[in-house]
Amino acid sequence: MERRTFLRASALSLGLTGTATATAATPLRVQVLMFEGVEEQDFIAPVEVLGLAGKLSNGAIRTTLVSTDRPRTVTCTYGTKVDVPNGWSPGEADVLVVPGGGYANPGGPGVHPLIRDRSFLRGLAESDALKAGICTGTMILSAAGITQGRNATTHSAAKADLAAQGATVINARVVDDGDLITGGGITSGLEVALWLVERFAGAQVAQRAETVLEYERRGTVWRS
Template structure:
């Protein structure tokens, strides 16, 4: 089974690695990390790089496509017609087209989520409507072959959800055990709907700081005000 995960500078690394750790346990999984160019891709944190050995120009089909998100870099990716055209072409070959966090913005801007419900990280969620999708504040949303996940850690849940659709409950339970994925958070603040206003405001400040750092890494700091306005 060919599983293609798209990477780009400014990516939130767990958006890609979380699903990877689940999906690599699918029998006969053939996972391919791809980017526009061969070489290092830098995370939005600036602390982690991943070396990519495959270009999108050389990858023409997939059974599963995974589009991870980012703090801010997704906005730049949404403007790249080469990337969007590649996503459209790969989508024609997939059984499942998926996204994590703001990766759904790339699917939406490619025209794949028009009139479909979709989710994303809570901060840019409403931006989906600008590209014809129906923003839905849920952790996992399945619409036909499209599965979108909410922010960052939801990518693990999405991949387990997908594994269950492909392999069934017993195999997926075993994969979950292999990962020892047994979330027991200290606080009930991991969902926008249940987080209190003070927590949300604090999170927004931290996201704004991370976004500015990401813009600096991408050489886009001068555009910060207009970009932040887009995702309010």
């Protein structure tokens, strides 16, 4: 069973299985990374979209909040406190959503403590999960070397830094580079999450989620 789970996670992360591969029997396991100073909109949009899509698909998508190490309560950018029930478990995720926050304040909470955490970055780079960077969460992926030589995007204020660190910056709302998906801007978590739903649970589930949310996707999904 563990071997089959590993192979399935690897296929999903590489995009080898195409669209509509997630089912109630073999759900897409999504972990959303939480940390001190995380931007509220960055993580709550994917949680809302993916949670709704999970219900609409009879459990084909399962979403869990995780911290970098252990269960904890985190304080977000604007003071919202969130109880995070689990530590990050790389072997139990097909997708890891990495939100941003605090990029303009290198000495404060947000992405910079993770960017400086070499142990965490090594684990991130070694994980087989598909990584989905939201806004400046992409800069955490960049620090781990994951965007090096890859197509990616991030918040407009960080695009120059992303390019300087070796990524090919694409000016699109969502950039799908196979086992790396990135979104530009704080609200892009809506589009990234809806694209994950379409890619792995099918266009019908994504469209139904849009209808319930009364939200129409913005921009273009750039695919390699």
